[in-house]
Amino acid sequence: MQNGKDLNGGGIFISGKNVFLKNLLIKNNIAENEGGGIYIDNSEKVILNNLTIAFNNSKINNHSGGIYFNGEKLFITNCIIFKNIPKDIKLKHTNFNNSELTISNSDLFGGIKSIENSDSVKINWNENNIESDPMFIGGVPLSYGLKIISPCLNVGTPFLILQGDTIINLSSDEYIGSAPDMGSIESDYLISITDEENLPSEFQLLQNYPNPFNPTTTIEYIIPKSVNANSFHNTQQKSEDNVKVIVFDILGKEIKTLVNEYQKPGYYKIQFNAANLPSGIYYYQLKYGNLYQSKKMLYLK
Numbered sequence: 001m002q003n004g005k006d007l008n009g010g011g012i013f014i015s016g017k018n019v020f021l022k023n024l025l026i027k028n029n030i031a032e033n034e035g036g037g038i039y040i041d042n043s044e045k046v047i048l049n050n051l052t053i054a055f056n057n058s059k060i061n062n063h064s065g066g067i068y069f070n071g072e073k074l075f076i077t078n079c080i081i082f083k084n085i086p087k088d089i090k091l092k093h094t095n096f097n098n099s100e101l102t103i104s105n106s107d108l109f110g111g112i113k114s115i116e117n118s119d120s121v122k123i124n125w126n127e128n129n130i131e132s133d134p135m136f137i138g139g140v141p142l143s144y145g146l147k148i149i150s151p152c153l154n155v156g157t158p159f160l161i162l163q164g165d166t167i168i169n170l171s172s173d174e175y176i177g178s179a180p181d182m183g184s185i186e187s188d189y190l191i192s193i194t195d196e197e198n199l200p201s202e203f204q205l206l207q208n209y210p211n212p213f214n215p216t217t218t219i220e221y222i223i224p225k226s227v228n229a230n231s232f233h234n235t236q237q238k239s240e241d242n243v244k245v246i247v248f249d250i251l252g253k254e255i256k257t258l259v260n261e262y263q264k265p266g267y268y269k270i271q272f273n274a275a276n277l278p279s280g281i282y283y284y285q286l287k288y289g290n291l292y293q294s295k296k297m298l299y300l301k
Helices: none
Strands: 012-015 018-027 038-054 064-077 080-082 087-092 100-104 122-125 136-138 143-146 159-162 165-169 216-223 243-249 254-261 266-273 280-288 291-299
Touching (some): 012 018, 064 165, 216 243
Parallel strands (some): 012 038, 018 038, 038 064, 038 080, 064 087, 064 100
Antiparallel strands (some): 216 266, 243 254, 243 280
16 A cells, blocks of 8 residues: 555545454555544454554644544554654544554554544553664665564564454464564565675674573574675685584583574574573674674573
């Protein structure tokens, strides 16, 4: 849903009792009045799962560029709501006495302050929400897939029941990794890049997430199109050497080898499960020949 324009609901106009939307990209829509992205009116229950709602616009100040909701219950789960103007969400309850909004496992870049709530609709804010730049891949035209360093990767929820309603129930083959991504586009990591021109020129070992963690965390790294020795602690290398990712305890004892194989240039993502280990500080190391990078992580049971 993109580049739409209307009086209300430039992208989508909804009027009905129960509505369920999932896996939609709603971008660059304009409303002359309310709901640049989505306009919802006189609805009892609306469920929005894995939507990306970005860069939508309402032309009137303090109105809703992203979502306008005048109904009873609105559930937003695994969504990215990003840079809608002037407000991301506007809430009303003209025909309902107990209206409420529930946001779970979603990225609302502007936070609660980006919600216009003059009618004092109840807002249930899940602790797993974030307020971060989702780090879209970008480019021209803009890709709304997520970079490997996006905070929205693998932090959605596959299953959620609230107030007796099943809000989301995904099978494991509907997402990749330990959990679904936020947003409309599920990322496919680990991947191998065939167009090496798009890869960085240096090895990159990224900070694990979550950190602290219990008991599973994600480690990401980039194998470059060419090796830059300045990224590492040594300057000797052999192209045939395996890529290794190794976990050490605080005393330097090797705990586990997560990767030990030849890998093509690309972005990679692996899981580390510390369930059988004591709490504490651990180090993980990316090694290529005599070159290496290391980072610290904290396991808290």
